[in-house]
Amino acid sequence: PAGTVTLPLPEYDRLVERARQGQPPPVVPPVEVALARVEAAGTGADGLARGSLALEGEVYATGLVRLPVGSAGLTLLEARSAGRPVPLLSSGNQVHALLRGPGVFSLQLDWAAPVSSDPGRASFTLPVPRSGSVRAVMDLPGEHAEVGLEHGVVTRKAPLPGKTRVEATLEPGQPARFSWSARETALQPAREARLLADVKTLVTVGEGELSMVALVDVSVVEGEPDHLALQLPEGFELTGVSGSTLEQTAEGPGTLTLAVRPGRRHQLVVSLARAGAEAGPLALVSVRGSQRETGEVGVVGQGTVELQAQEGGTLRRMDPAEASAGLRALNGEPLLLAFRYHRREGEGPVLALDVRRFAPAAVLPALAEHSVATTLVTPEGRTLTEVKLTVHNQAQPFLKLELPEGATLLSAEVAGQGVKPVSGADGTRVPLLRPGFRPSGAYEVSFVYQQPGTPFGKKGEARLSLPRLDLPVSLVDWELFLPERYEVRNFGGNARRELALAEARLELGVAGGVEGGVPGGFVGGVVGGRPDAGALAETVTVTGQAPAVMEDRDLKLRSEAEHAQAQQTAPSSNVFALQRRVAGVLPVRVDVPRSGESYRFARALALDEATTVSFSYKARGK
Numbered sequence: 001p002a003g004t005v006t007l008p009l010p011e012y013d014r015l016v017e018r019a020r021q022g023q024p025p026p027v028v029p030p031v032e033v034a035l036a037r038v039e040a041a042g043t044g045a046d047g048l049a050r051g052s053l054a055l056e057g058e059v060y061a062t063g064l065v066r067l068p069v070g071s072a073g074l075t076l077l078e079a080r081s082a083g084r085p086v087p088l089l090s091s092g093n094q095v096h097a098l099l100r101g102p103g104v105f106s107l108q109l110d111w112a113a114p115v116s117s118d119p120g121r122a123s124f125t126l127p128v129p130r131s132g133s134v135r136a137v138m139d140l141p142g143e144h145a146e147v148g149l150e151h152g153v154v155t156r157k158a159p160l161p162g163k164t165r166v167e168a169t170l171e172p173g174q175p176a177r178f179s180w181s182a183r184e185t186a187l188q189p190a191r192e193a194r195l196l197a198d199v200k201t202l203v204t205v206g207e208g209e210l211s212m213v214a215l216v217d218v219s220v221v222e223g224e225p226d227h228l229a230l231q232l233p234e235g236f237e238l239t240g241v242s243g244s245t246l247e248q249t250a251e252g253p254g255t256l257t258l259a260v261r262p263g264r265r266h267q268l269v270v271s272l273a274r275a276g277a278e279a280g281p282l283a284l285v286s287v288r289g290s291q292r293e294t295g296e297v298g299v300v301g302q303g304t305v306e307l308q309a310q311e312g313g314t315l316r317r318m319d320p321a322e323a324s325a326g327l328r329a330l331n332g333e334p335l336l337l338a339f340r341y342h343r344r345e346g347e348g349p350v351l352a353l354d355v356r357r358f359a360p361a362a363v364l365p366a367l368a369e370h371s372v373a374t375t376l377v378t379p380e381g382r383t384l385t386e387v388k389l390t391v392h393n394q395a396q397p398f399l400k401l402e403l404p405e406g407a408t409l410l411s412a413e414v415a416g417q418g419v420k421p422v423s424g425a426d427g428t429r430v431p432l433l434r435p436g437f438r439p440s441g442a443y444e445v446s447f448v449y450q451q452p453g454t455p456f457g458k459k460g461e462a463r464l465s466l467p468r469l470d471l472p473v474s475l476v477d478w479e480l481f482l483p484e485r486y487e488v489r490n491f492g493g494n495a496r497r498e499l500a501l502a503e504a505r506l507e508l509g510v511a512g513g514v515e516g517g518v519p520g521g522f523v524g525g526v527v528g529g530r531p532d533a534g535a536l537a538e539t540v541t542v543t544g545q546a547p548a549v550m551e552d553r554d555l556k557l558r559s560e561a562e563h564a565q566a567q568q569t570a571p572s573s574n575v576f577a578l579q580r581r582v583a584g585v586l587p588v589r590v591d592v593p594r595s596g597e598s599y600r601f602a603r604a605l606a607l608d609e610a611t612t613v614s615f616s617y618k619a620r621g622k
Contacts, residue, residue, distance in 0.1 A: 031060060032060060032066075032101070033057060033066075035056070035057040035129055036132045037056045037057075037134075038056075038128070039054040040137070043138070043139045043163075044124060044138060048115055049113050049126075053108070055106070055129065056106050056107075057105060059101025061102065062102055064100055065099055066097070069088075070094070070109075070111070070129075071175075073125055073127065074126065076088060076095055076109055077110040079097055081107050081108070086099070097109075113125060121148075122141075122179065123148075123177055124178060125176070126176045128171065128172060130172050133172070134172050135170070136152070136166075137166070139160070139165050140163060141163055141180065142163065147164060148178075149166075149178055151175065151176050152170040152176045153169050155167050155168060166178070193225040195221065195225070195291060196219045196290060196292050196293075197292070198295060199215070199216050200296050200298075200330065201298070202297075202299075202327065202330040203297065203300075203353075204301070204331065205307060207303055209273055209274060209275055212236060212274075212282075212285070213271050216266075216269075216287060217326075218268075218287060220263070221291075224262050227257055228268075229258075230270065230285055230287060230288065231288055232256055233282060235274050241258070241269065241271070245261045245266050246266075247260060281350050281351065282353060286343065294340075294342050295341055295349070296323060296324055298320070298323055298331075298337070298339075299353070300334070300335060300336055304357065304358040305355060306355075306357075307336050307353060307354070307355060310352035310354075311339070312349065312351065313349045314343060315341045316339060317338070320334070320335035323335055323338045365393070366396035367392045367474070368469070368472070371390075373476065373477065373478040374575060375479070376578060379456050379483050380453070380455045381453030381462075382453055383453060384450050385466070386446065387446065387466065391442060393439075398430065399430040399432055399470070399471065400470035401447070402469075403449055404466075404467065405451075407449045408449060408450050412446070412448075413446045413447070414431065415439065419431050430447060456486060458618070459618040461616045462614065463613070465611065466478065468608070468609065472608075473607075474605060476606050476611050477602055478601040478603075479600050480599045480600075481571055481596050481598050482617075485620055486618065486619055488599065490616040491601075492614040569597040570597075571597075
């Protein structure tokens with residue numbers, strides 16, 4: 001009815017815009033219909049080949065569309081989709097199926113094609129629609145027919161009673177021509193097969209099971225056997241079998257029958273397992289019907305285990321270093337025991353194992369052989385510390401840090417790559433092992449943290465500490481870089497200061513003055529080429545001033561000692577590197593001192609304890 005309608009302004013603007021633009025043009029799909037997959041199956045016989053086609057795809061257009069499904073030379077008997085008949089339309093050399101869309105479809109076609117015969121061969125042609133993939137399974141006459149295929153690849157051929165089954169991948173859009181030999185092959189009398197076998201066996205003593213892997217190498221000297229029979233040891237369960245010539249397997253009581261393709265050599269890998277690793281005699285895998293069988297046996301163990309083996313039958317011990325490459329390739333671990341044998345009629349090798357296990361010993365999951373720490377101290381009492389660790393890691397996924405009170409972790413790196421630490425209630429963790437990173441040797445772990453502190457006064461005491469780590473550290477080297485305006489002394493803590501050579505020389509060589517009339521603090525003289533203070537005191541009295549040469553030596557020693565002491569307090573390259581990181585890398589602003597003195601400390605074997613240093617300070621000139 002007529003009236004007034006109240007609309008929000010955005011809705012009114014949208015209606016006006018739609019009226020201005022009009023209706024959008026209809027969307028036209030690029031193709032009306034597309035085939036995704038075609039599965040063909042059929043049987044070739046004298047004069048006629050027939051089978052079925054399974055087509056899957058999707059119709060994009062609306063309404064009826066035509067799908068090409070055949071061409072000249074192929075007779076389509078019936079078409080069905082979801083159990084309902086589908087109409088077929090012939091147009092020239094093409095046959096189309098009429099489908100309604102849009103939507104997906106699944107189409108079943110029954111087909112027949114004439115078989116043409118040439119001298120010695122027969123063939124038929126199967127038109128192939130255009131599709132994403134086309135596979136075919138055809139049964140052709142003759143158990144060992146020589147099959148040919150044009151516009152396709154045969155992926156598998158298997159003989160069946162009275163026929164040969166061929167599996168192939170066909171080229172989409174191209175007619176596939178199947179051909180096979182039509183002549184009858186005269187039956188040849190079966191010849192007895194003569195085999196030579198060589199078996200390499202690896203026995204692994206695990207924690208709760210005993211496993212056995214056998215590399216079986218069979219050489220056919222005479223005949224063409226289509227199957228091999230293996231004798232399996234009692235009590236073992238077959239876990240796997242593989243080989244390039246293997247067709248299929250059949251397992252019986254103590255026997256494994258293997259259907260193989262014709263060939264002069266067969267290599268097979270057989271895997272067996274048995275619950276429990278108790279001691280006892282073990283039989284080995286053998287090839288039934290072989291005229292001669294030789295082999296090697298290797299034994300390895302997992303965990304802390306001691307193995308003793310007794311030779312039995314034709315088994316003889318050999319040096320593990322003499323084991324063949326095939327036996328060593330079955331396992332990358334070193335062989336503990338090795339044997340060889342030559343099986344005789346009625347007597348085979350027997351391996352008697354005696355297993356002795358030991359209680360597992362505790363092993364360090366990770367160890368830091370060296371820690372290098374560098375700390376920059378500002379006059380405001382704030383510190384910036386970088387710690388570099390040389391880590392040997394076996395299985396520890398994280399490095400746990402207990403930072404000093406109030407400290408904040410700024411960055412962390414593992415083997416030169418940045419990592420993201422994880423903070424928790426009991427500390428901070430740095431990931432040590434990650435996917436794709438399993439080093440066998442030592443690698444570097446480094447981190448940088450900042451800690452607030454109390455500003456320095458005219459004089460006072462200070463105490464610094466490094467983080468507590470959850471792995472032992474063999475040696476800790478710590479360098480403190482303090483502002484030059486402060487004089488530092490009275491060092492304490494559990495880290496010892498590295499004594500400077502200059503200080504030692506100053507104390508022993510030039511310390512003191514002229515005491516008791518002896519220049520430079522020396523007392524005594526030389527008697528018989530040796531210093532003897534007592535004898536010299538009784539007979540010699542020294543008076544007057546020291547000779548000029550003594551004064552020159554004292555000055556020279558003092559100058560050398562002061563120069564060496566200055567070298568000892570000079571900052572190392574670690575200090576300059578950390579100053580550069582503050583300037584452009586670290587995500588924090590710290591006014592680190594640019595001039596000052598370094599004090600070096602060392603500690604051996606830091607185990608579950610923080611490394612600390614304490615000192616007293618006084619402003620220079622105060």
